[in-house]
Amino acid sequence: MNIRGNAYEELMGFQRKTEALGQVSGRLGWDQETTMPRGAAEQRAEEMAAMESVLHARRTDPRIEGWLEEAQPSDPVGQAQLRHIRRSFLRNTKIPSRLAEELAALTSRAQGIWAEARAHNDVAAFLPALKQVITLRREEAACLAQGGDLYDALIDDYEPGATAASLGAMFDGMRPRLVELRGTVLEAEHQPDTLQGHFDSASQMRLARELATAFGYDWSRGRLDLAVHPFSSGSGSDARITTRVVESDPFNCFYSTIHEVGHACYELGINPDYALTPLGAGVSMGVHESQSRIYENQLGRSRAFTGWLMGRMRSQFSDFNAKDADAFYGTVNKVRAGYIRTDADEVQYNLHIMLRFDLERALISGDLAVEDLEAAWNDRFRADFGFPVDKPSNGVLQDVHWAIGLFGYFPTYSLGNLYAGCLHQAMRTALPELDGQLADGDTSAATGWLRENVQRHGGLYEPREVVARACGFAPHEGPLLDYLETKFRGIYNL
């Protein structure tokens, strides 16, 4: 006889409050990057550390072990909930509370230091903080890896099931065809025009809101603000997005917005029964990025949708160079030399990731000293992209990730691209009329297909499994590479 028949309900009740507190912590992070007064950074670090210590205590509460032993849900949803709780409990019980608190306080502070260093192109001002972050993350990884690979232990937090080896193999499979395509495209005789014009902030933000609406963003459960580095934040009924504005380059704002809408729509598309449970959030960073990428690239940068976008831009901006929809499509997708990962086109994006992947593996293993990071970045950049980095804000200081301790996170961006390629192939088969809809600015069939086949499941399936179920085949790099070659050979008349 089961004397604790309600172990599952007790566990889920406990977990629900933990999830709610996790949302609070996420909201603090949003506040820090959008609205917080600058002078509040030190106090905020203490607030974040206090929240982290509360969350850590709950995530390692000894009662969880007993509940996990006794809970016997018979349905797949309950079993999936337990799988997530068990994984989280095992990870968290390996990390000392003191370390979790230190990391929260440190990364909160380091983010402010990074922002200042980036603004002043002052790498030296950032390195001491980065060094501390790496020290603590290595310490954390050692607790988790228990003799195994440190970097694998860090990846596992973002992409359960992935390893440095599997990701390295993925990059090996992608690199030759991408390098070849990039070379061909950059040397092609026909080169699309660069966008010329001035695009005022207010009109960009107005059109960004229109784009978010066109991609089905639910404004009653979200909002759009400005941030240095665009991000999305929150689950359940509060999934917010940010973007940025560069007056010479409206595509930066527009495609950052569509990208973050993809993330937010994933969260908002999850079965509402899963809200404030472990299934109520995107299942991994890779699957998350597949949604943002397919919204941004396969849909948002398609010939059909860019035709509609050109019309909307003409209604907002008095003068820019687009002689027709084909030329505008080329302009949107133009491949060009550039420093910034988040500005990169679809052909070169994954090369930016490979650079970061190799450097951060070396930082974590200890093969690369923090003092040598800038030089290593600059050398590798020149080797991969063919020209030198001009200033740190275009180089090693461009991303916030390392400042906030995100090591093992970058490769999930490329994994997301790979998944997006697979999902796009399956979606095109399922929706033969899609281009006609996108040409009218109507993404509802596409986003509906993604919601039905991917988003609504939340954490129900393992990352690769949810993509495989949606596609009907095991994910691999072929569809992405085929799509890129067809698309860019078309644009460049090859």
Add this chain to the structure above:
Amino acid sequence: MNIRGNAYEELMGFQRKTEALGQVSGRLGWDQETTMPRGAAEQRAEEMAAMESVLHARRTDPRIEGWLEEAQPSDPVGQAQLRHIRRSFLRNTKIPSRLAEELAALTSRAQGIWAEARAHNDVAAFLPALKQVITLRREEAACLAQGGDLYDALIDDYEPGATAASLGAMFDGMRPRLVELRGTVLEAEHQPDTLQGHFDSASQMRLARELATAFGYDWSRGRLDLAVHPFSSGSGSDARITTRVVESDPFNCFYSTIHEVGHACYELGINPDYALTPLGAGVSMGVHESQSRIYENQLGRSRAFTGWLMGRMRSQFSDFNAKDADAFYGTVNKVRAGYIRTDADEVQYNLHIMLRFDLERALISGDLAVEDLEAAWNDRFRADFGFPVDKPSNGVLQDVHWAIGLFGYFPTYSLGNLYAGCLHQAMRTALPELDGQLADGDTSAATGWLRENVQRHGGLYEPREVVARACGFAPHEGPLLDYLETKFRGIYNL
């Protein structure tokens, strides 16, 4: 021999984390009223309840009792810290955790219901929620009062040391002279002009920022946003304010801003050594309100400062009716019939408070049923103000306070006025050149005097004591009434 010589340090370390979590909870409240998407209200209620339960568990942690017994600080600061912690511990251990959580969730929901009801002038839609709030607050008061007066138990949370009887006596002392002054002023032959013109939102907000700066608001530790009901929020290095804009009436925006700046400057002016401790926040609602009121009224609505304001308004707005600085001073301070407490002039404001004080005492005692509240409000309003309420948003639905459970809070506004009157008298003695400075828009001597004599002390002294120390006499209603009679008899040529 004391075997736990570090009891005080342990207690203060524990308390510091609690204070940090309290700041997080306050930030969630700010977010809810300024930036939160509307559809997130239900989830937010769960998040607030989860935070409340964490805070309640910490505030009633049984270790506190032991620390309080053993801690022996010899300095007045340490003794004041213990006094606050002991008071909070005793209050909180009397309230069941379940009740604290229910109240947090309910008031979060009730606030949304109130906002909707107010927008649609639908009292009936609000009453069920209000009834639940009152039921839970009465239940809470019963736990605290232990046989004593329920309303006194609620007041004690906002104004330690005050009682319904002492506040009632204060109102009795103020009412006759205020009623007489109001009658005289409204019947005076000379009546100041009403402000005429259109004042666009963007320019109002620009000037509101300028006013906040003029009153010494530290933008590196705060920010200004819009909210339905202006408020200030946060302590330490993050004290934010909100305001509202009515395009026909810029004084609403300007004086709400100055008022909230007064609150925020109190928090930001506290000795930084007290940050994230019980001494690191304003000592009571009454003393808090004394700061907001003296900024808003005795300084901001003075003849000297309004002269400067008129010049700033002329630079922002093309056309409004102010033939000279004396006329403008009359316009700013014009006494007129009105429904809204937060718009009320200095003469009538306390009459609004008396109405709420009597009604909420009756709601808590059970002498007034929620179903009869609207009629009771409307009857009393007509009796006190001489004309009927036209719609609930101008009557019983105008304030958020009851929706969020603030019973016993309204009278602290009048107490703040009384304290402001005393502080103003003392400040004028100390700063004989003040009017010359205010005429240049320079409030630094005045705000510096308040920071030095009131604000920096935070929670070090009891509420009445900090005012008495600043003034050199025990606070009483005389200075306020003398000030009002002199000011308004001057404006109305009486």
